[in-house]
Amino acid sequence: MKKLFFSLALLALAPLAQAHTVMYYADLSGPAEAPPNASPGTGFAIVTLDLDLVTMKVEVTFSGLQGNVSAAHIHGPTSVAGAGTAGVMTMTPTFLGFPSGVTSGAYTQTFDMTLASSYNASFITNNGGTVSSALNAQIAALDAGKAYVNIHTNVFPGGEIRGFLAPVPEPGTAALGLVGGAILMRRRRTAQV
Numbered sequence: 001m002k003k004l005f006f007s008l009a010l011l012a013l014a015p016l017a018q019a020h021t022v023m024y025y026a027d028l029s030g031p032a033e034a035p036p037n038a039s040p041g042t043g044f045a046i047v048t049l050d051l052d053l054v055t056m057k058v059e060v061t062f063s064g065l066q067g068n069v070s071a072a073h074i075h076g077p078t079s080v081a082g083a084g085t086a087g088v089m090t091m092t093p094t095f096l097g098f099p100s101g102v103t104s105g106a107y108t109q110t111f112d113m114t115l116a117s118s119y120n121a122s123f124i125t126n127n128g129g130t131v132s133s134a135l136n137a138q139i140a141a142l143d144a145g146k147a148y149v150n151i152h153t154n155v156f157p158g159g160e161i162r163g164f165l166a167p168v169p170e171p172g173t174a175a176l177g178l179v180g181g182a183i184l185m186r187r188r189r190t191a192q193v
C-alpha cells in the first residue's frame with residue numbers, strides 16, 4: 001500500500017512538471033456497468049495523455065473479479081456523460097499486454113497515439129479517417145466524461161467492472177489538492193475492504 005500511495009502522490013504532482021500532460025482517472029466496479037452487475041471486483045485506472053509526445057499512458061489495477069479477464073480497453077464516446085455504452089476507441093481486441101485469464105492484476109503501458117494500431121480501426125474510420133482526427137475525437141470524449149475503461153471477463157463478457165474517466169483539474173487550481181486527496185482517500189477505503 002505504501003508504494004501505491006507514493007505512486008499516486010507522484011502522479012498527482014506530474015502535471016506540475018509536464019505542462020502538456022492531461023490526466024484522467026476512474027474507479028471501476030460492477031455496479032457501474034451497463035447493465036449493472038453484482039461483481040465484488042474493484043479497480044482503478046489512470047490515463048495520462050502527453051500532448052507533446054503524443055502518447056497515452058494507461059495504468060490499471062484491479063482485484064476480486066469473479067471471472068478471468070478476457071479483454072480491457074476504453075470505450076466511447078457515450079451519448080451522455082457518465083452513462084450508457086459505446087464502441088471501443090482504443091486498441092482491439094485488448095490493450096497490448098493487459099493481464100489475461102486472471103482475477104486481479106496491475107498494468108502499465110504507454111501507447112504511441114500517432115500509430116493506427118493504438119486505436120480501434122472502426123473508431124478511426126468513424127471519426128475522420130485519420131489518426132489525428134481519431135485522437136481529437138478521443139480527447140473530446142475523455143474531456144466530456146464520455147469514455148470508460150472496461151474490463152471484460154468470461155463470467156461477464158459485456159464487462160465485469162468499468163468506470164468513466166474524469167479529467168483531473170489543471171494544476172494551480174484550488175481543486176487539484178481536493179481531487180488528489182479524494183483519490184488517496186478512495187484508494188485507502190478500497191484497500192481496506
Ligand SMILES: [Cu+2]
Binds near residue numbers: 071072075150152159
Ligand atoms: Cu470492451
